[in-house]
Structures are given as C-alpha cells and as structure tokens.
Amino acid sequence: MARRVLTPPGEGKPIGMYSAGVEVGEGSLVFVAGQVAMDAEGRIVGEGDIKAQATQVYRNLAAVLAESGLTLRDVVKLTTFLTRNEDWAPFGEWRRAEYPRLFPDGVYPPNTGVVVHALARPELVLEVEAIAVKPGRPAGAARPAGSRTRAAAGSPRTRAARTAPARKTRGGRGARRR
Secondary structure, eight states: OEEEEEOOTTTOSSSSSSEEEOOSSSTEEEEEEEEOOTTHHHHHHOOHHHHHHHHHHHHHHHHHHTTTOOOGGEEEEEOOOOOEEHHHHHHHHHHHHHHHHHHHOOOOOOOOEEEOOSSTTTTOEEEEEEEOOOOOOOOOOOTTTTTTOOOOTHHHHHHHHHHHHOOOTTOOOTTOOO
C-alpha cells in the first residue's frame, strides 16, 4: 500500500515523534493526528480558553489536510478530546458560530466527543483528530488502458471456468503442495 507522510511546514506540524497525517493512496483515507492549539512556532494559543484553542486546532487541521490537497469538507470523521466537561457548552457555541464557515455546504462530519484527564501539556484543553477521504476515480468510471480487472460474471471466460470439469490432482484431496 502506498502512503505519504503529511508534514505541513507551519501550523499543524508535529511537536513530537509522530506524523501530522498520512495519506494512503488515491481515493483512499487520510488520517490526521490529533491537533492541539499550538501555532507554527510551537507556542500554545489561548491557554485555558476553549474557543481560542478551537480556532487554532481547526486552523491546524486545515493545514495538515491541505498538505494532501484536501479541505475540512473532505473530513468524514472527527474525534474531539476535551479536558473539562464544562467546556462542551462553550465549544458547542464556537461550533455553531464557526462550522457554517468551515463546512459551507452544511454537511458536518460525524464526531465522537471524549472527556480525558489531560492532554500532552496542561495548558491544552482541546485536541481534535480527523479522518478524511481523498477523492479518486468516480465509481463506474473507465479504468486506465492496460489495467487488470477480474472477469465479469457473465463474460465467456468466467462461464467457461464455471462449466469446465474439475481437474484431477495428483495425490487426491489434501495432497501436500511443494
């Protein structure tokens, strides 16, 4: 399986031993590591402020996705980690205000929300990871010349294989292969 590591030069770049994201091929999935509220210089943005951190987190998500030629509109799953249960209400307010701009078609990806004891640094209150789909060849589109495919169920080759007598093998059923 071909894969490409995504490493944005500014916002969203890794701050440790992990990849910011991984693209796994045309028409396949792009996995974005959890993004936190750190700017391109590695400074924490909005210490303790859920709305300020949310703005930076989504800016970082967008930067990693852009490395793969994607936008937030290509995201099919989010996982949100908060360190304080009381932040759900202000985070919801931020989402109601910002999601129409971030997802202009009004299609918001599924999201799983989790409250955790702590994140990598005590000043961080929010982390969001994403899975996106990189558009590929549309379903039913013609395959490139020379590409191999399995024979269609009604093709002469498949019909012949179904009706041909079984070949006898030396040693019968369960014979060892070399």
